[in-house]
Amino acid sequence: MTELHRFDDTYGHTPVQKAFGQGDVYGIAYDAERAARQPIKLGMIGAGGVAQSKYFPAVARLRMIWEPIEITAFVEPRVDVADKVRTIYGGQHYTDVGGMLRDQALDGVLVLSPDALHAEHTLTCLDAGLPVLVEKPIARSLSDAARMCSASDTHDLPLMCVANKRYSPPYQRARKLIDDGKLGSLALFSGKFNLGYDYVDLLEAGTIHLFDLALYLMGAATRVSASGTQRHGHNTTGYPVDNVAMTLEFASGAVGSVISSASALSLKPWERVEVYGNHVWLSVEDQHTLIVYDGETEGAQSWTPIVPNTLFFDEEFGGYMGILENFAQVIRGVEAPRVTGWDGYRAYELLTAAQLSLARRTPVALPLEDADAADAEARVWLGRS
Ligand SMILES: NC(=O)c1ccc[n+]([C@@H]2O[C@H](COP(=O)([O-])OP(=O)(O)OC[C@H]3O[C@@H](n4cnc5c(N)ncnc54)[C@H](O)[C@@H]3O)[C@@H](O)[C@H]2O)c1
Numbered sequence: 001m002t003e004l005h006r007f008d009d010t011y012g013h014t015p016v017q018k019a020f021g022q023g024d025v026y027g028i029a030y031d032a033e034r035a036a037r038q039p040i041k042l043g044m045i046g047a048g049g050v051a052q053s054k055y056f057p058a059v060a061r062l063r064m065i066w067e068p069i070e071i072t073a074f075v076e077p078r079v080d081v082a083d084k085v086r087t088i089y090g091g092q093h094y095t096d097v098g099g100m101l102r103d104q105a106l107d108g109v110l111v112l113s114p115d116a117l118h119a120e121h122t123l124t125c126l127d128a129g130l131p132v133l134v135e136k137p138i139a140r141s142l143s144d145a146a147r148m149c150s151a152s153d154t155h156d157l158p159l160m161c162v163a164n165k166r167y168s169p170p171y172q173r174a175r176k177l178i179d180d181g182k183l184g185s186l187a188l189f190s191g192k193f194n195l196g197y198d199y200v201d202l203l204e205a206g207t208i209h210l211f212d213l214a215l216y217l218m219g220a221a222t223r224v225s226a227s228g229t230q231r232h233g234h235n236t237t238g239y240p241v242d243n244v245a246m247t248l249e250f251a252s253g254a255v256g257s258v259i260s261s262a263s264a265l266s267l268k269p270w271e272r273v274e275v276y277g278n279h280v281w282l283s284v285e286d287q288h289t290l291i292v293y294d295g296e297t298e299g300a301q302s303w304t305p306i307v308p309n310t311l312f313f314d315e316e317f318g319g320y321m322g323i324l325e326n327f328a329q330v331i332r333g334v335e336a337p338r339v340t341g342w343d344g345y346r347a348y349e350l351l352t353a354a355q356l357s358l359a360r361r362t363p364v365a366l367p368l369e370d371a372d373a374a375d376a377e378a379r380v381w382l383g384r385s
Contacts, residue, residue: 027065034066040328043106044074045097045121046113047085050135055110056089058320069328073104097121101128108331111135115204119144122159126151131158133327137208137351138344142371145348149341158330160337161344163212167322170290173303174275174282175217177292183277189218189248189256190274196266198234202242203351207260212347214248214256217275223249225363226354232263240381246354288317352378
């Protein structure tokens, strides 16, 4: 059996040293390293669902463990939403981005507005000299995504695109096992995603997480072939397909498959990822449990969190605490971004290639050479040209 390394945490919750060494099971005791960090003031653009359910709770939990970050101001056009956010979480409210950037001395901005506004908001912040963490998908066109990444390069300012699952403890650990060579050379990726609710776009809203995970765990993709069906009409957004099956080829020579269903049930369960090496394979079950199978006759090894609920308690397992702390450390100049704007570009490029494959009914090679032409063809397929 492969000797798997031990970890010094309790799998995403209180560090072992705090819980047992310091009798601090909540992990609230003084943390000299974090407490000494430069305080970071963040602005937020868009204070809707993801802001309230993920970012404010993740920031609160980071502050609990001594990470000195705060959301000092937010932009939100809806007065009812803004009133709630100001009452519950505090912060100065603005109705326009320009006002917030003029008034506030910010260290960075979280762009959590609707997808179609990501490019405008990100470019405005980068032009104002501020690092940006933008939600996924990075944009709603490859050409916008390229402009955002180029602006970050030109200004030499960090642009991170949310790929929160990369920061989720089981996926991080899976990546570490792969990097440490525990699986040998990789041969196969398998991913499934059950969207299960019908008011968002199937590939852009959910499946893009799996595209990013495929790239994160397997490396660059060179080809995608997708088939789709509109079987149950589970799309209030009028998306052309409600179930998709895709095969992928990677530059390493590995292959993979991704399936995604909008007529599934979201909570039973949500997602599953498997990676196969040489007589060793691992699976991440619903973003909480990691299982490594490394012998035909021995038992499997697994890590399971104490509170295994990915949808409702996922400041940590959803990866939001991890990505926010990394963003703060990037702003301070003491860590490299573990996900960049260009990573967001490549995930969206893979998504666009899948759309082109669905439109053409043929495999599509990556990288896509002409972003404008790809965007135009994808828009026709979406019926949104
Ligand atoms: N990482 C994930 O798993 C995940 C999950 C959910 C949403 N998201 C992404 O987060 C983003 C926001 O999604 P959501 O579910 O919170 O949507 P939402 O509609 O609940 O929130 C968006 C908010 O932006 C506000 N807004 C609209 N126009 C604005 C403007 N010009 N300036 C500032 N704010 C404006 C809206 O009033 C709304 O409150 C989307 O890009 C979405 O894809 C990511």
